[in-house]
Amino acid sequence: MSTLYLLFFLLLIASLGSFLMGERGVRGRGLPSGSEWVVLGFVLGPSLLGVLNSQDLELFAPVSAVAVGWIALLAGISFGTDGARRVPLPRMALGLLSALLCGAVVALAVWATLEHLPAAGATLPGARDRLLVALGCGAALAASAQQAVRWAAVRLGARGPLTVLLGDLAHSDELVPIAAAGLVIATDTSRGLPAMPGLGLLLGAGLGLLTALLLGREMRRSWMWALLFGISLLAAGVAVQLDLSLLATLFALGFFAALASPLRSEVRRIPAEVEGTIVLPALFIAGTRVSLGETAILVVVAAALAARLLGKALASLVPLAASPAARRSGPALAWALDSAGPLNVAVGLAFQLRYPGPVGNTVLAAAAAAAVVGEFVGPVALRRALRRAGELSEPAASERHAEVAS
Amino acid sequence: MTGAARAKGFRERLAELVALVFLSVLMMALSRLTPPGAQDWQRGGRDLAAVGFFLLAGTLLSSLLELVRLPHLTGFLLAGMLAGPHVLAAVDHETVSDLSIVNSLALSLIALAGGTELRLAALRRGIRSLAAATLVQNGLALLFVPLVFVLARSLVPFTQGMELPAVFAVALLWGVVAITRSPSAVMGILSQSRPAGPLTEFTVGFVMTSDVVVVVLLALLLTAVRPVLDPTATFSLRAFGVLGHELLGSVAIGTTLGLALAAYLRFAGRQILVVLLVIGLVLSDVIAYLHFEWLLTFLTAGFVVQNLSREGDKLLHAIERTGEVVYVIFFATAGAHLDLPLVKRLWPVAVILFAARAATAAAGARLSGRMAGDPPLLRRWGFAGLVSQAGLALGIAAKVANDFPSFGAQFGALAVAAVALNELVGPVLFKLSLDRTGESGKAGEIPADEEEGAEAAPATGAVLR
Numbered sequence: 001m002s003t004l005y006l007l008f009f010l011l012l013i014a015s016l017g018s019f020l021m022g023e024r025g026v027r028g029r030g031l032p033s034g035s036e037w038v039v040l041g042f043v044l045g046p047s048l049l050g051v052l053n054s055q056d057l058e059l060f061a062p063v064s065a066v067a068v069g070w071i072a073l074l075a076g077i078s079f080g081t082d083g084a085r086r087v088p089l090p091r092m093a094l095g096l097l098s099a100l101l102c103g104a105v106v107a108l109a110v111w112a113t114l115e116h117l118p119a120a121g122a123t124l125p126g127a128r129d130r131l132l133v134a135l136g137c138g139a140a141l142a143a144s145a146q147q148a149v150r151w152a153a154v155r156l157g158a159r160g161p162l163t164v165l166l167g168d169l170a171h172s173d174e175l176v177p178i179a180a181a182g183l184v185i186a187t188d189t190s191r192g193l194p195a196m197p198g199l200g201l202l203l204g205a206g207l208g209l210l211t212a213l214l215l216g217r218e219m220r221r222s223w224m225w226a227l228l229f230g231i232s233l234l235a236a237g238v239a240v241q242l243d244l245s246l247l248a249t250l251f252a253l254g255f256f257a258a259l260a261s262p263l264r265s266e267v268r269r270i271p272a273e274v275e276g277t278i279v280l281p282a283l284f285i286a287g288t289r290v291s292l293g294e295t296a297i298l299v300v301v302a303a304a305l306a307a308r309l310l311g312k313a314l315a316s317l318v319p320l321a322a323s324p325a326a327r328r329s330g331p332a333l334a335w336a337l338d339s340a341g342p343l344n345v346a347v348g349l350a351f352q353l354r355y356p357g358p359v360g361n362t363v364l365a366a367a368a369a370a371a372v373v374g375e376f377v378g379p380v381a382l383r384r385a386l387r388r389a390g391e392l393s394e395p396a397a398s399e400r401h402a403e404v405a406s
Numbered sequence: 407m408t409g410a411a412r413a414k415g416f417r418e419r420l421a422e423l424v425a426l427v428f429l430s431v432l433m434m435a436l437s438r439l440t441p442p443g444a445q446d447w448q449r450g451g452r453d454l455a456a457v458g459f460f461l462l463a464g465t466l467l468s469s470l471l472e473l474v475r476l477p478h479l480t481g482f483l484l485a486g487m488l489a490g491p492h493v494l495a496a497v498d499h500e501t502v503s504d505l506s507i508v509n510s511l512a513l514s515l516i517a518l519a520g521g522t523e524l525r526l527a528a529l530r531r532g533i534r535s536l537a538a539a540t541l542v543q544n545g546l547a548l549l550f551v552p553l554v555f556v557l558a559r560s561l562v563p564f565t566q567g568m569e570l571p572a573v574f575a576v577a578l579l580w581g582v583v584a585i586t587r588s589p590s591a592v593m594g595i596l597s598q599s600r601p602a603g604p605l606t607e608f609t610v611g612f613v614m615t616s617d618v619v620v621v622v623l624l625a626l627l628l629t630a631v632r633p634v635l636d637p638t639a640t641f642s643l644r645a646f647g648v649l650g651h652e653l654l655g656s657v658a659i660g661t662t663l664g665l666a667l668a669a670y671l672r673f674a675g676r677q678i679l680v681v682l683l684v685i686g687l688v689l690s691d692v693i694a695y696l697h698f699e700w701l702l703t704f705l706t707a708g709f710v711v712q713n714l715s716r717e718g719d720k721l722l723h724a725i726e727r728t729g730e731v732v733y734v735i736f737f738a739t740a741g742a743h744l745d746l747p748l749v750k751r752l753w754p755v756a757v758i759l760f761a762a763r764a765a766t767a768a769a770g771a772r773l774s775g776r777m778a779g780d781p782p783l784l785r786r787w788g789f790a791g792l793v794s795q796a797g798l799a800l801g802i803a804a805k806v807a808n809d810f811p812s813f814g815a816q817f818g819a820l821a822v823a824a825v826a827l828n829e830l831v832g833p834v835l836f837k838l839s840l841d842r843t844g845e846s847g848k849a850g851e852i853p854a855d856e857e858e859g860a861e862a863a864p865a866t867g868a869v870l871r
Contacts (some may be wrong), residue, residue, distance in 0.1 A: 062450040155562050191447075209427070214466075216414075222730040223465070229731060230461035236431070237455025241436055241448050277680070353447075 034147070035371040038278050038345060041287020042368065052288055059392070060285065062240075064353060067077070069236040069250040071250045071346040076204075076254025077173045078266050084265065087168045095172035095285075098318050098337075099142040102311030103176055107138025109245025109307030110366075114298055120299040123358045132184065136351045136363035137304045139180035140309075141370050145341025146170035148378050160391030161325035164380070169319065170337060174251075177347045182248030185354055193243045200244035207235050212260035215267070217310030224266065228257075247350050279342045284370075286349045291361045302340060304366040305373055312338050329385035333357040339378030340370040419470065426466045430489065433459050433496035456501045457508075459704070460738035461731065462487055468734075477837040479594040482734050483829060486741025493746070502742045506733070510700075511686035512729075512736035516590045517701045518685065519725040520614040521664075521708020522718050523596070534778040535788075536611050542774035543612075543792065544585050544619060546766045551584040551732045552577035552713035554762035561755040564816035575604035576813065579806055582624050583799050583821055584763045587613045588832065591794035594733050595836050597726050603845035604784055609791030609836070617701055617798060618653070624802060625649045628809065635810055642805040660706025663689070667707060668715035701798075740796065741831070751822045756823035763828070767792045783843045790839035794832025795825045 029055035043050040079263040080087050087095075111134035114121045124130050149167045150156040186197040211231050215224060232250060258264045292298060313334040319326040326333055348367025386392040414422075436455060457747060467488075468481025489496040511638040529536070555577040559565045565573050592613045596606065663685075670681060685704070712718030749756065768788035775785030803821035807814030840846045 058446075062454050066451065066454065142573060210425055213424055216418050216421070222727075223469075226461055226465040226731055226734060230458045230465065233454050233458030235458070236449045237453070237458055238432070238436060240451025241439065241455060397708070 012278075013144060014401075019151050023207045033309070034280055034283050034342065035340075035368075035375045037283040038287040038368045041284040042290045043286030043287075046289065047229055047291050047293060050399045056318055057285075057288055061353060063096045064282075064285050064349060065240055065246060066233065066290070067278060067285060068346045069232060069246050070278045070284055071342050072178060072247040072250035073232050073254040075178065075343055076208075077258045078171065079174060079251070079255050080172055081268070082164075082171050087172050091165065092169040092172040094318050094322055095169040096176055097334070098315035099144075099366035100172035101315045101318070102308065102381075103138040103142030103180060105311035105314060106141045106307040107134045107256050108305055109310075110134040110137045110300055110304050113303035117299060118250045120296050120303070123294055123296040124362070129359050132351075132355060132359045133186075133300065133362050135180060135184050136355075136359065137366045138178040138340070139184070140344050140347040140351065140363055140367040141188075141304055141308045141340065142177045142180070143340075143343055144170045144174045144312075144337035145339040145344070145371075145374065145378070146397070147341050148337070148339035148374075148382060151379065152382050152392070156392055158382065160385045160386075160389060161323070162329060162386060162389040163391050165319060165323050166326055166336060172177055174343055177343065178245075178251045181347050183349060185245040185350075188346075188354075189321035190241075191243050196242065196244060199242070200239055200246075200249040201252045203238060203244065204235060204249040204254075205256045207231050208253040208256025208258075209260050210272050211257040212262075215257075215261050224263075225302040228244055230269070231257075245350070246353075247347065270371070282349070283342060283345055286364065286368060288369050289349065290365050292365055294358075297358070297365050298369055301366045301369045305369055307375070308340075308370055309335065309338065325389060329389040332388050335377050335381035337378065338374045338381060340367065340374040345371055346349075359397075388398035414469070419473070422466045422469055423558070426470070429459060429462055429466075430494060433489065434494055437496055437498055441757075449500070451503050453504045456505060457735055459489065459497065460486060460505070460735050464734040465737040474641070475837075475841075476600045477595055477739055477833045479591060479833040480830065482594075482737035483741035483744075483833075486738035487744055487746065488741075489738070490742030490744070490746075490762060492744075497742055502573045502739060505739045506740075508732065508735050508739060510690045510722060511683070512592065512732050513701065514686035514690045514704050515682060515725050515729050515732060516593045517704035518682075518708040519729065520610065520720060521660075521705040521710075522722045522725070523593075524614055524705075524709050524710045524712065525607075525718075528714045529579075529611055532604070532607055532611055535608055535774070535784070536615070538774040538778040539608070539612055539788065539842055540615070540619060541768070541775065543767060543770040544616075544623070546762065546773075547585045548578070548581040548623075550766045551762050552581040554758065555580045557762050558755055558758050559759070562820065564813040564820075566814075571634055575834040576817065577636040578627055578631055579802075579817070580759070582620065582627055583802050583824075584759075584766075585616070585623065585793050586620050586795055586799040586802060587616050588794035588796040588798075588829070589613050589617065590736070590796050591833050592791050592831070592836065593729070594737060595833055595840070597729055597733065599840050599846040599847035600849040601817075601840045602848035603843065604781065605787055605791070605839060605843050606785060606787060606845050608780075610780050613791060614705060620798060620802070621653070621699065621702075623647065624805070626803075632809070650792065652697065652699050653702065656693075656702040657706050659693065659698060659743075660703040660796045661710050663703065664707035664710025664714070664778075667721065668711045668717050668857050671711070671717035671720050672715065675720070679720070682725065682728050694727045702803055719771075744829075745819070745822050745824045746826075748819050749826045752820055752823040756820065756827055759820075759824050760827040763824075764789070780854045786841035787843055790835045791832075793828055793835050799825045799828075 043049055046052065046054045046057070080092055100390065111130065112349070113126060114130040114133065124133060149163065149170050153163055153167070182200055183197060186200055187195045189195050211227055211236060214227050232253065235249050235253050236246055238244075239246045258267050261267050292301075316326075316333045316336070320333060329336070344367050345364075349365035350362035352362065355363075433455065436452070463485040464482035467485040468478035471478070471484075486493055491497065491499045493753070551575070555562070556573055560575055565576060588595055591735060592609055596610070609863040629646070629708075673680070690700045690704075693703050708721070709719050732832035771792075773787050774780075775788055780788065800818075803814075803818040807818045810817070817821070
């Protein structure tokens with residue numbers, strides 16, 4: 001009956017997800033990045049309580065693949081836009097540069113840890129595996145959770161140019177982890193299939209254009225759903241079968257479907273309706289698959305987290321240099337975008353599905369830990385930065401006490 | 407967003423055709439790349455691609471078939487048959503059997519929707535018609551179809567060498583197969599045509615309640631013919647005790663579920679889709695595990711929601727929304743399941759038995775209509791929704807195969823061939839009858855669902871403006 005339990009949990013979480021990530025929920029309940037669901041999955045999973053066992057989780061591997069794919073699809077559909085507003089190109093470049101910087105710092109730190117700390121490199125003796133872990137951690141920890149900025153705007157009522165700037169950066173840095181993970185997976189030939197870099201993007205772009213073509217100007221809801229759902233499943237299945245990057249394929253699919261469709265606002269709105277239904281179960285599944293049993297993993301995760309803090313601090317210099325609004329917030333901006341959310345965890349999960357064993361476990365553990373740590377660091381720093389920039393009102397004394405206590 | 411469909415132009419149809427061909431070629435190429443016995447990770451990917459492909463191919467083909475006024479359901483079935491292992495082999499046997507997981511979800515939704523469609527007021531209005539039709543249709547089918555079976559026994563390979571009483575016994579079992587109907591086909595057509603009127607009310611009422619009649623008659627006839635077909639068997643009434651337990655238990659659980667569902671819809675009313683998934687994927691397994699009839703359970707639950715609360719329409723609309731996607735996959739998978747080489751081999755006898763069943767249904771509609779004083783349109787077209795057959799017929803064939811191994815497998819093969827014909831012709835006939843009686847489209851479009859609309863979290867920019 002354990003499979004039924006898992007299914008039931010997932011459906012329950014999907015239900016809660018829709019509630020929590022809807023407007024009412026954002027205003028009232030749940031952590032900004034939803035990392036509590038990663039923790040819940042970890043607690044109930046085989047690593048801790050064992051309510052759900054490893055065999056059942058393997059049965060749900062296709063569901064995990066769909067969840068990863070949909071997170072990438074949603075990222076692709078909304079890439080470079082914040083609602084109906086397009087993110088200006090210079091800001092997109094800033095966002096990409098920040099993520100690239102942070103990812104590179106993390107990858108280098110993890111590589112150095114694996115090479116120079118025997119305790120960390122014990123389970124990963126091969127150079128290829130070490131490189132994979134370094135690149136995987138770099139990809140998984142590069143981006144920031146856009147949900148955190150949305151949370152600040154919706155729940156805390158932040159208003160002003162810095163809020164918009166941070167929202168823009170968070171809405172345009174997703175390309176870095178997806179491209180990095182895509183490149184790593186597409187060039188890997190360890191499963192006996194030839195390396196086909198770019199094929200995932202090509203497939204996704206082709207299917208995205210096909211989606212736009214078929215959607216035409218047909219406004220019927222069932223038609224749109226059947227096409228979006230059918231094509232995304234087909235794309236995910238083909239990507240898995242040909243050992244292409246699921247993330248890159250689905251991201252390209254979403255991006256091109258939204259770009260080419262005359263109904264782009266509808267295309268963007270419909271998947272967003274199910275965001276919570278998809279995202280929280282995905283975080284839960286990721287949590288169940290996290291394994292922290294080995295010291296080596298813990299050491300690498302600690303190094304990756306420290307490097308992410310450093311990387312985010314360095315990356316914050318980019319907006320500091322470019323925007324007067326950012327300069328007003330001062331050093332508090334360093335970790336304002338430290339929140340890691342669904343996309344970071346999805347990259348970790350994609351690695352774990354593609355590289356079961358020490359490589360995938362380490363990358364997923366790092367992504368999950370970043371989501372949890374980011375939940376403590378990111379929102380606090382973000383709130384402080386926004387207050388210093390005058391975009392968030394000062395809390396009353398009682399609120400300050402509550403904040404300190406929390 | 408509007409739910410209204412508009413007429414499509416030539417370019418849109420052409421785009422659909424090109425997309426269908428392109429996707430079929432893609433799937434065929436993929437199936438060559440990953441032969442049967444592929445590794446687990448490839449198999450998972452293959453299943454995902456197949457679900458997506460069935461959904462797309464079914465949707466596109468049904469849209470194209472609108473040009474010749476064929477029902478969407480036929481498009482779904484044809485898409486599955488064409489893509490399945492026997493024609494283009496874009497989806498192989500292993501994948502088709504992996505996809506059977508969608509069956510319990512689809513059938514649960516169908517039973518729930520069927521129960522919700524049973525309105526007490528309409529049942530009261532049509533009680534004479536339903537009672538007469540139940541008596542006449544089942545009585546005629548149990549007399550006439552077995553008779554044709556016996557007369558055509560020279561064409562039935564597995565009856566060769568059987569004594570005449572044994573042939574009669576097998577023919578009676580075939581009679582039970584013949585009285586099964588297809589709630590799924592009826593609901594599939596209803597979700598497309600959105601009809602309202604006496605024919606719709608009669609068909610839904612008859613088809614949904616017929617499952618109970620079939621289950622009871624099967625237990626009765628199995629008990630009666632077992633000593634004839636199996637010399638070691640003895641006459642036992644124990645089966646009726648088990649059946650009574652199953653039926654009463656199912657109704658009791660269904661009533662409880664219906665009340666709980668009505669309370670949820672009344673006081674929470676959100677995320678009905680997820681509740682339906684829990685019912686279809688989790689609860690159906692639990693009920694089967696407890697040895698209850700989950701079809702009857704969900705039928706009862708739907709009936710209770712419709713008739714003991716004010717939430718029936720809300721539930722029906724939610725099921726229709728979910729069904730729009732689930733039915734495509736379900737029927738396309740059913741199409742792919744059809745063993746076409748077997749149909750080709752057994753087609754002469756399958757056609758005879760199909761014709762005998764359809765003729766019996768048509769004659770039964772006229773006779774029962776006259777007895778109940780039905781309007782002429784109902785007398786003429788009342789049989790059209792009763793021709794389709796699907797899962798229950800095959801389930802009975804499987805039960806026969808299990809209970810009588812000496813001929814059961816071939817009995818099952820013949821059932822597959824006959825069901826294939828009924829499955830293809832029945833929906834076309836039912837849609838035609840709804841169009842001809844003018845009932846199509848009278849129920850109106852599904853209203854926009856408040857709870858599912860505009861739930862997306864707002865964008866930062868949107869909040870700031």
